[in-house]
Amino acid sequence: MPEAIPGTCEPHTVVLICGARPNFVKIAALHRALSARPGRCRPLIVHTGQHYSPELSDVFFRELEIPPPDLHLNVGSGSHGEQTARALTGIEACLMHYRPDLMVCVGDVNSTLAAALAAAKCRIPSAHVEAGLRSGDRAMPEEINRIVADHLCDWLYTTTDEANDNLRREGIDPARIVFAGNVMIDTLYRHLPRVDREAVLRRLRLAAGSFVLLTMHRPANVDDPDSARRLIETIRRVAQHHHVVFPMHPRTRARLSDMLQSDSWTQGGGGRGVTVCEPLGYHDFVALQQCAFAVLTDSGGIQEETTALGVPCLTLRPNTERYATVSMGTNALVGLDPERVMTTLETLPAFADRNGAIFPRLPFWDGHAAERIAEHICTRVLGTDDARDTRAHAEYVPRQMVGAH
Numbered sequence: 001m002p003e004a005i006p007g008t009c010e011p012h013t014v015v016l017i018c019g020a021r022p023n024f025v026k027i028a029a030l031h032r033a034l035s036a037r038p039g040r041c042r043p044l045i046v047h048t049g050q051h052y053s054p055e056l057s058d059v060f061f062r063e064l065e066i067p068p069p070d071l072h073l074n075v076g077s078g079s080h081g082e083q084t085a086r087a088l089t090g091i092e093a094c095l096m097h098y099r100p101d102l103m104v105c106v107g108d109v110n111s112t113l114a115a116a117l118a119a120a121k122c123r124i125p126s127a128h129v130e131a132g133l134r135s136g137d138r139a140m141p142e143e144i145n146r147i148v149a150d151h152l153c154d155w156l157y158t159t160t161d162e163a164n165d166n167l168r169r170e171g172i173d174p175a176r177i178v179f180a181g182n183v184m185i186d187t188l189y190r191h192l193p194r195v196d197r198e199a200v201l202r203r204l205r206l207a208a209g210s211f212v213l214l215t216m217h218r219p220a221n222v223d224d225p226d227s228a229r230r231l232i233e234t235i236r237r238v239a240q241h242h243h244v245v246f247p248m249h250p251r252t253r254a255r256l257s258d259m260l261q262s263d264s265w266t267q268g269g270g271g272r273g274v275t276v277c278e279p280l281g282y283h284d285f286v287a288l289q290q291c292a293f294a295v296l297t298d299s300g301g302i303q304e305e306t307t308a309l310g311v312p313c314l315t316l317r318p319n320t321e322r323y324a325t326v327s328m329g330t331n332a333l334v335g336l337d338p339e340r341v342m343t344t345l346e347t348l349p350a351f352a353d354r355n356g357a358i359f360p361r362l363p364f365w366d367g368h369a370a371e372r373i374a375e376h377i378c379t380r381v382l383g384t385d386d387a388r389d390t391r392a393h394a395e396y397v398p399r400q401m402v403g404a405h
């Protein structure tokens with residue numbers, strides 16, 4: 001395998017690991033910021049292949065101008081164990097070959113967990129971007145992935161004060177925590193001027209403010225039959241009052257296909273009912289978020305994007321790891337309770353009244369988080385011996401040695 005891996009082992013090589021749709025939005029900003037420092041570091045992209053469909057992967061590389069991956073591991077779908085194990089094996093071989101100066105993983109998907117574990121075992125310095133988020137719900141696979149990644153990685157780049165507090169509460173050395181901001185919002189701000197709202201609305205025959213945008217893919221919502229039935233009931237209730245636009249994730253389509261036979265689910269255009277479509281590309285989806293009366297979702301990243309855009313978000317979960325979005329007043333946790341969803345929707349101000357409202361930004365959600373991370377990586381993580389901050393490793397190495405005796 002190592003012979004097949006392109007690229008060479010140069011000093012200050014930074015390997016960025018990505019695997020699933022939300023990862024691509026984050027590494028777009030990080031790759032750009034690291035590439036802007038060519039004499040100081042050389043970023044390589046490794047795609048695990050956790051997401052492989054054109055609409056979940058290729059479209060993001062194209063629209064976000066991410067260069068093709070330097071290495072593709074083709075891990076594909078499977079159980080959590082199978083998928084994580086294939087990613088772990090591939091990332092381990094890749095790290096042993098490149099021997100990078102730093103491995104960076106992002107978010108909370110299975111590829112993130114595999115990357116953190118591989119780097120720790122290979123003794124490669126590592127960083128986790130979007131560290132410290134906690135829902136407190138260990139039934140969520142992402143919660144397990146986050147906890148393990150945070151406890152294994154040397155450097156933890158966080159998005160909010162709550163995340164800093166969570167890490168400190170878990171006993172993590174504050175010297176490893178760097179409050180940098182939100183790289184997903186960097187990508188959002190960079191791409192907003194390229195979003196053609198009118199074109200998307202025309203294509204889907206929608207009017208701004210006339211529809212509710214829905215996404216749903218969490219196993220707890222779509223894999224469990226009771227939750228799936230409540231979800232369908234919720235959508236039917238909402239569709240009596242608002243047109244619902246539902247770009248459907250493949251997991252959701254596979255689980256709900258039997259329940260989606262009614263005509264009302266496929267009708268497009270104006271009026272009430274539900275438009276089901278394939279997952280959308282980044283620009284189209286941002287356009288729909290901006291133009292929606294409200295967004296209903298169980299995604300994590302969409303709670304953040306709606307907060308940055310000032311669009312009301314109803315999160316169809318009992319908890320969130322992104323509590324700052326609730327504190328900001330743009331996000332409400334409504335679970336899968338049709339009554340609660342309807343009451344919340346009814347109390348939202350009319351779209352026209354709130355359009356253009358200014359929403360205060362969360363600290364460091366300013367479009368420059370990746371630059372802060374890249375600067376920290378170049379000066380404190382990879383920098384010259386004088387500037388390099390070895391505290392994370394000073395702590396890490398003795399721990400390994402204690403275990404070895």
Ligand code: UD1
Pocket residue numbers: 020021022050051052053056057077078108109110111141142217249250251254299300
């Ligand atoms: C994964 C992440 C989740 C993230 C989501 C974004 C984990 C544990 N979950 O969930 O945190 O919010 O990505 O979408 O890592 N499939 C395709 N094409 C693909 C990929 C998957 O059709 O490109 C289908 C397969 O049938 C697969 C299913 O979707 O079994 C689920 O994919 P998987 O990567 O296991 O998890 P997601 O639900 O996408």
